[in-house]
Amino acid sequence: MEPISILGAGPTGLSAAYHLKANYAVWEKNNKIGGGCRTEKIDGFSFDYGGHIFYTRNQEVRSLLDKLLRNKMRCLPREAWIYSKGTYTRYPFQANLYGLPVEVVKECILGLMNAKLRYGEKPNGFSNFEDFILKVFGEGIAKHFMIPFNLKQWTAPLKEMTTDWMGKYIPLPTLEEVLDGSLKRAPRCLGINANFIYPQKGGIQAIFNSVVPHIKNLHLNSEATNISLKNKSFEINSGKKFFYEKLISTLPLTELIQILDSPPQEIKAASKKLRWTSLYIVNIGVDRPSLSKKQRVYYPEKGYIFHKLGFYQNQSPEMVPPGKSSVSAEISFSRTRPINLENLAERTIEDLIKAEVLFPDDKIILTHILTLPYAYAIYDHQRKEAVSFISHFLEKNDIYLCGRYAQWEYQNMEQNILAGKSLADRLNSEY
Amino acid sequence: MSKVAILGAGLAGLSAAYHLKEDYEIFEKEKKVGGLCRSIHIDDFIFDYGPHILFPKGKYVAKLIKKLLNNNLHIQSREAWIYHKLSDVYTRFPFQSHLYGLPISIVKDCILGFFKTLKKKDKEPQNYEEWIIWNFGEGIAKHLMIPYANKIWTISPKKMNFEWVWNRVPRLSMEELLEGALHDNPRLFGFNTEFWYPLNGGIEGLPFSFLTKVKNIKLEKEAVKVYLNKKCVEFSDGKKVFYEKLISTLPLPEITKCIENVPEEVRRASQELKHNSVYCVNLGINREKISPYHYVYFYEPDFLFHRISFPMNLSSYTTPKGSSSVTTEISYSKSKKIGKENIIERVVEDLIKAKILFPDDRIVVSDAADIQCAYVIYDLDHRKNVEKIHNFLRKHHIYPCGRFGEWEYFNMDHSIASGKKIAEEINNTRKK
Numbered sequence: 001m002e003p004i005s006i007l008g009a010g011p012t013g014l015s016a017a018y019h020l021k022a023n024y025a026v027w028e029k030n031n032k033i034g035g036g037c038r039t040e041k042i043d044g045f046s047f048d049y050g051g052h053i054f055y056t057r058n059q060e061v062r063s064l065l066d067k068l069l070r071n072k073m074r075c076l077p078r079e080a081w082i083y084s085k086g087t088y089t090r091y092p093f094q095a096n097l098y099g100l101p102v103e104v105v106k107e108c109i110l111g112l113m114n115a116k117l118r119y120g121e122k123p124n125g126f127s128n129f130e131d132f133i134l135k136v137f138g139e140g141i142a143k144h145f146m147i148p149f150n151l152k153q154w155t156a157p158l159k160e161m162t163t164d165w166m167g168k169y170i171p172l173p174t175l176e177e178v179l180d181g182s183l184k185r186a187p188r189c190l191g192i193n194a195n196f197i198y199p200q201k202g203g204i205q206a207i208f209n210s211v212v213p214h215i216k217n218l219h220l221n222s223e224a225t226n227i228s229l230k231n232k233s234f235e236i237n238s239g240k241k242f243f244y245e246k247l248i249s250t251l252p253l254t255e256l257i258q259i260l261d262s263p264p265q266e267i268k269a270a271s272k273k274l275r276w277t278s279l280y281i282v283n284i285g286v287d288r289p290s291l292s293k294k295q296r297v298y299y300p301e302k303g304y305i306f307h308k309l310g311f312y313q314n315q316s317p318e319m320v321p322p323g324k325s326s327v328s329a330e331i332s333f334s335r336t337r338p339i340n341l342e343n344l345a346e347r348t349i350e351d352l353i354k355a356e357v358l359f360p361d362d363k364i365i366l367t368h369i370l371t372l373p374y375a376y377a378i379y380d381h382q383r384k385e386a387v388s389f390i391s392h393f394l395e396k397n398d399i400y401l402c403g404r405y406a407q408w409e410y411q412n413m414e415q416n417i418l419a420g421k422s423l424a425d426r427l428n429s430e431y
Numbered sequence: 432m433s434k435v436a437i438l439g440a441g442l443a444g445l446s447a448a449y450h451l452k453e454d455y456e457i458f459e460k461e462k463k464v465g466g467l468c469r470s471i472h473i474d475d476f477i478f479d480y481g482p483h484i485l486f487p488k489g490k491y492v493a494k495l496i497k498k499l500l501n502n503n504l505h506i507q508s509r510e511a512w513i514y515h516k517l518s519d520v521y522t523r524f525p526f527q528s529h530l531y532g533l534p535i536s537i538v539k540d541c542i543l544g545f546f547k548t549l550k551k552k553d554k555e556p557q558n559y560e561e562w563i564i565w566n567f568g569e570g571i572a573k574h575l576m577i578p579y580a581n582k583i584w585t586i587s588p589k590k591m592n593f594e595w596v597w598n599r600v601p602r603l604s605m606e607e608l609l610e611g612a613l614h615d616n617p618r619l620f621g622f623n624t625e626f627w628y629p630l631n632g633g634i635e636g637l638p639f640s641f642l643t644k645v646k647n648i649k650l651e652k653e654a655v656k657v658y659l660n661k662k663c664v665e666f667s668d669g670k671k672v673f674y675e676k677l678i679s680t681l682p683l684p685e686i687t688k689c690i691e692n693v694p695e696e697v698r699r700a701s702q703e704l705k706h707n708s709v710y711c712v713n714l715g716i717n718r719e720k721i722s723p724y725h726y727v728y729f730y731e732p733d734f735l736f737h738r739i740s741f742p743m744n745l746s747s748y749t750t751p752k753g754s755s756s757v758t759t760e761i762s763y764s765k766s767k768k769i770g771k772e773n774i775i776e777r778v779v780e781d782l783i784k785a786k787i788l789f790p791d792d793r794i795v796v797s798d799a800a801d802i803q804c805a806y807v808i809y810d811l812d813h814r815k816n817v818e819k820i821h822n823f824l825r826k827h828h829i830y831p832c833g834r835f836g837e838w839e840y841f842n843m844d845h846s847i848a849s850g851k852k853i854a855e856e857i858n859n860t861r862k863k
Binding site: 105110113175176180182183184 | 535539542543549550605606609610612614
């Protein structure tokens, strides 16, 4: 019997396995690996589970990718845009105001200046996410992008969120760069993450498929259904039972708690406090080449049901059949903001026409909805304490939380790989 | 003997006469009235001594000018622009509210510099240069205001005060600055956005309009001596006139020079007064509409002139059909000497450089007028020196009046108001 069991064969689980020196087994409930980074192929179209593009500045991750995927990746300039006030501007919003109505640009600059005059160049001590936005970006940028967009993506009032997850994700604006972006149109994406890598073929899943030959004891179609802390064992859907010395869980934390055999009441209570956002991805295949030259477009305005569109064919032409295009619309929902699945595709198409992405007479050859029950952990004020409480308890029982959904964090692919590696390194020292 | 003698028949002297209830006589050294508001007629062209446009602010003076000019009054929206040779663009005047069109790096400099002025400042400005930076920031100061100030004032703005600024250099909010930086904002900004000008006859139409209402004007009478004790003015023709009160619109240094036995400190104060001079080069060109503007500023040292104006656009009656006219102003002084030789040729060369004239344009008339006393310069001792001289003159019943008598940066309406103020002062003393 392997001493270490890993639940979940997404980026994190695979990375942990790849880096472990002791013997291990990986248990994956789906019929393929990839987790949140799977790619679905339907009628010649490929769709990722949400817009995934890979950036890394970490040397270890970089060389790992080079080793696994030599010549199978393409490096592309990022084409991330925002559609608001009837016009496209580049992402990030604050650094690319040129082209918006002068009144809006003015409000954004004045707001930033006022924020800087009031709170200084490096404000700190934010009471919540909204407070952060107002102090760092000022009222104009807050009003015209940050608040409406984040409300749409997170579904939770921004006052209920903390700022723990940011910093690495949202670049702090300087007045100079905001002015630069207000006075002229940038010819390309600037700053960090200006380029990204993406598999030439097979969608985002191809990255993680490349690890599989290096992984031992990989069990697909094997969903963990019950974990006994007392016996240090778990059952899978086939009814078989396995023992572990150490268990690495990459499952969504709330789901893990549900399959624990009679956990303490406080643990259940802590788990109940966790909030998250789910995602519908409405994938649409169109009988027309080149719907868009962009890779993704953010929609902060309420008038559009989606907050983000992805055009995967601009990440790799292999994502669509020749002469066709696809668009993937992301629509956030949660307990606090449910979305009716009924007519969702029709409503999305309607808004795509309104946004002039589709023409009313476009021939739609495919509609397909993916549901991501867990998309983003919501960083509300209770999250940190609840997660650390649960995690502490589990580690005492030799269960280790790892990855975006287990650690209930806003991790990207690079961070998943690093989280898997760092846990593996830690456990390696014990064997 | 008239009770009041007025020296100078420019706007201030004429206005003083117009408002006086006493007997008066006006003595003017030139052959016609108007002073600096005279016009120059060459063939069918009419030029002024630099662009004289009216933008009266005071209600009374505005009404008076309207009454005087009557149906000869023409009201227009100002088209004032700035030429930037470095980037070969025109932007609207004033600079600070119309940055759009300039190279991005300059616009950014100006905005970032202005932003810094919004932060807490520890030291109040002590001179005009500091005032510029205090109000507009280092970008605007560096890119336009300081070079322009150097050019027109001929001395460093560090050596000037800023009490004359009033709203001649319009201050603005960050919002207004951005408004003008983000797009071509045609909204006129500043205090002379709309101006008045006589339809016929050039600016001297205004002083001439006093002629039916003012009497006792003696032309070609240049005062050379003033005897304080005898209360007597002697003229270059040797004739003398006695007065009870003397209104002098002559430049302060000139009136002081006429007086014998001036106390040493008054004499010194008068020598310390600073002013600039302006060569006014006027050209008539045999091509229509060489420019759509009223005036254009040139702050770069590449050009001799700091401003050019187009009389043809102030009133089409100043220029024969099918031709254009341009007036250029070249500022000089003791601190910045500019030779007069070939001045017309040098101006034409610079106008070609500015793409106002083409090399093959034919200049049909040309003239270079030398305005000795053009602008009062507000150096740091201006106020102190002026007060000293004024106190002395007034003690001896001499009332300094007008742009050069009061030694202030007066526009035409201010000069008219100054004449009225002095006249009323004299009217009132008489009542008592």
